[in-house]
Amino acid sequence: MSDTRHISVLGPEAVEMLSPRAGGVYVDATFGAGGYSRMILAAEGTRVIAIDRDSTAITGGADLVASSAGRLTLVEDRFSNLADVCVAHGMPLVDGVVMDVGVSSMQLDQAERGFSFRFDGPLDMRMSQHGPSAADVVAKASEADLANIIYIFGEERHSRAVARAIVAARKEAEITTTKQLVEIVSKVVWAKPGEIHPATRTFQALRIFVNEELDELHTALAAAEQVLKPGGRLSVVSFHSLEDRIVKTFIAERSKTGGGSRHLPEVAQATPRFKIVNKRPIVASDDETKANPRARSAKLRGAERTDAQAQDASPLPGWPTLASVMRGG
Template sequence: MIRERHIPVLGPQAVGFLEPKPGGIYVDGTFGAGGYTRLILQTEDTKVIAIDRDRSAIAGGFELVEQAGGRLTLVEDRFSNLAAVCAAQGAIPIDGVVMDIGVSSMQVDEAARGFSFRLDGPLDMRMGGEGPSAADVVATASEADLANIIYIFGEERYSRHIARAIVAARGEAPITTTKALADIVGKVVRHKPGEIHPATRTFQALRIFVNAELDELYEALNAAEQVLGPGGRLAVVTFHSLEDRIVKNFLNDRGRTGGGSRHLPEVAQAAPSFELLTKRPVTADAAEVAANPRARSAKLRAAQRTAAPAHRPEALPHWPTLASVMGAAR
């Protein structure tokens, strides 16, 4: 019996779209606290391959592995590598993929991880612990690169002012804690009572940048398309407009059935590899938002794989990367 503990945002709805079937094999691309996995395993004889790049999340899932009695495999890896993970498990094709994009509540609630401006801790933000930290980026990136990062990944209209303030502040003393950075941003961004914390978008931008989250999402969507069998389901929960736009555009592109008009010839294109199950995103109801304020911004999109071959993988957009920014800083 799989005991239900953590219920992820839009969890029942997302797993509902997967329609788990006895004997089916499913991928939880963002294991976290195991909420989606638990819901899937409630269907008899299902098997789950759960992936997380955060070693602490994998360690926290060992109890669930024991409860699942051989039906759960935990893999420490990036969810962009889910095709390779499934191949290594001999599990292609699979019946469903679920992904919850972004930082988990466990990561935010642990001050030492440096994700939260509400809890003072080291300015880290790395999900997997490897590579440059947010403090490294803040310490070495140029003012122009900082402004681009905060504007592109945080959609922050005061990005240039924030970047200028960061460069000025680091000239006085290193910015090594979440509180120090939040205080700097708070002096620049106008804020009214009831609005989001002035540092919200800057912290979001640095987290996405440090972990290459949007690149990861692009690659994970392409990987899911490759491993899902005909009739397999994909369900993705996002928490801000950048992520949702990527998922929406990917599924719309893969679900497109025709082109052209009576004035222009039909454009040759690959057969649709997905059939949309959500024409509009599913959002949390008032009860879920009241129980978990994080659900307020959540959007769920789902689609079903057709029998058509996978399309050519999406090319990644040209935006700042850790390699380009940190390389230029050296």
């Protein structure tokens, strides 16, 4: 089996979209195994501020930091805080931001992290070691909250049946392992041959919810707008429809010039904050998909910052939040 841990999906395309140049400063907002950072640093004279909330990724990047001759700064933090990170390191404005959204292959492949239904391990799923785990959510959330979480973040049609099954099972025994959850879900969700595993959507939902991934993405995109210089590039790789919808909507809204009207000429036209780089998402080639199955669902979107003043982040959608669910409503 080939080792895909260090393969950045759509890596060359995502970095090419940044157009790295000598003297440029770039943010790798989701460092992981450092694939994007390595490619950016390959352009002579570039500097990279890299961020990851996973302490194992920070530890794993020590060698790259040591070999970068001071050109790579690696920070343990959420990528939603990228604007504050840039300011803290003396770079309030940068030339490019790249994001690889979602869980990494390294995390999925570590049974002890509890991300994957393929391995038996603790039902954890946290990208960092802080906050409630998936086991905590499964134990605490009401049946209604569980159903909403699984439906909204997992797009699971059988979310109510899964929630009922979880609540019934936890009355008998604590649900603390991935294997337990897989067995519970598999009793109420059936998959035909060739379809995805019955637990796929439930695991996706809990992972996204525990790590507040979509909230993080909303905030990180607005933070990127704050730090990008005019002409700076935003390059985002997403892996499922929920993420891609957020990225697509953000870029479209910040690129449109609506606001004026022939009926109300005094209303000023909105100034676009970005220019769209690629109207259609870039997807992985057949060769990349064969070498790295994770690339199958990947989509790359890019935008270029204008000189218009940055806007604040839009309000988050009204979906369940980790804080509200854990305090019981």
